[in-house]
Amino acid sequence: MSNKSWIVYTFMVVITWGVWGAFSAWPTTHYGYPDQWIYIIWSLTMLIPCWFSLRGQRFDTSGTAILYGCLIGFTGAGGQLLLFKTLAMGAPAYLVFPIISISPAITVMMSLVMLKERVNKLGALGVVLALLSILMFSISSGNSDKGEGLLWLFYSVIICIAWGVQAFFMKRASNLGVKDSSVFGYMTLTGIVLAPVAWLMLADKGASYPLMATLATAFIQLLNAVGALCLVMALSRGKATIIAPCTNALAPVLTAVISLIVYQSMPGAWALAGIVLAISGSTMMVYSEEKQNAIKLSTAL
Template identity: 60%
Template structure:
């Protein structure tokens, strides 16, 4: 839901997209308080290292995402972002020397085909077309790296509350970057702009906490495909239904291939991750 409506403050009130990031980072404090209440915050070097790596890649991706959503359609951006498991899979292959099964390679091939279709459907006469496509790919890379570190943090025994706490800190750390992008704090906007932003982004923050909790409590091979495939589907459906957009044939094909590739890759990768966790527990 938050993905479909994140661009509304900018569209309706010309609210700067970096301010959307600032409001999002502040809303992260709400679920962080609930998650850490009554629990010990892990300040160890291991937790801090993985937590900041997870948080900075996630927050950096968010900063780019809010810009992308102001210049490009959510129904194209989110399927590309959903291909982030390709980055995670390839990092595991290259850095951890993990063997990849047929499903993983099939997912990578579908991901590449989806990117080609989105590129073909992009209007090359407008610079914004290439810009939002490039930003979507960069977000995909950032969140793929984030997922890799999330997996490593789980194997290292870092609890989900501490991980989310470090994610919140990382989001706040990048606020000065957002302010520099705007040249200062804008004050000449109606109250509806930050209010609408806060209402939308609190869904984003709570969803992030639910994801971290679900990944630590449930089977990753079930949780990850649901969040990587079904979440973009909901965003796409809402975006198309509410804003009345009509994707091209190439875009529809790209959306289908992206979601299929994401599901195949993340299912295979998380099944492998579950095996690692069982081995570590033993």
């Protein structure tokens, strides 16, 4: 793959997660489909991109692969389950999601300190704008629900840390030579392992839902799963300091555009500000990174 392949995979994450975000609530709003069932179906849809990624590849069972595979899988899937529990407690979504949205900042800081990744001034400005845009989108999607106590705050911080650390571990695993296919294989396995926990969290285990709700959920969550695989592939080819904030900033932009077209839902002031910051920041990051690569190439020649 060329050194620009990380851009392709990064924008594939944006496309799949942007479309997924626009329709992710559809099964719940139309059929009352519970989040726990959505998690279970998501864990099973992971098998499809996993099969394609592992086809013709050797599944890495070394100690390093197992360690980082489990760390990546359980921090991602565990954070998702904890999010369901947090929202079920009646936690204020308008505060929960802005806290979780800071996770790319954790990835950036860990990559700068522990992986010694570096970005130039323009790239750093792009990272800052992208992180700000994520916060704007989170604030714009809030509501007026009220949570009880501060346990939701503790859970939200845990989720934020888990997802920030997960992206860092993806990059770290790649640096240690663990292939994309094996990393995603472990993510799939850990997601399925936690499916029984989601089942136990169901309030009404005997409830039945239309077939259309299940099929729609499966298709929507397949986009989520494919995006996760593309994220693993992007992080193995590019800098986590660029990719993590870029994907988290641009995906909501596509979600907002699709929502405007499909639902005739005009973004609010915060979301519009987020769109401007996301596009500006992401453009700066990609341009600065490619400019650095061009300088390195010309120097080498």
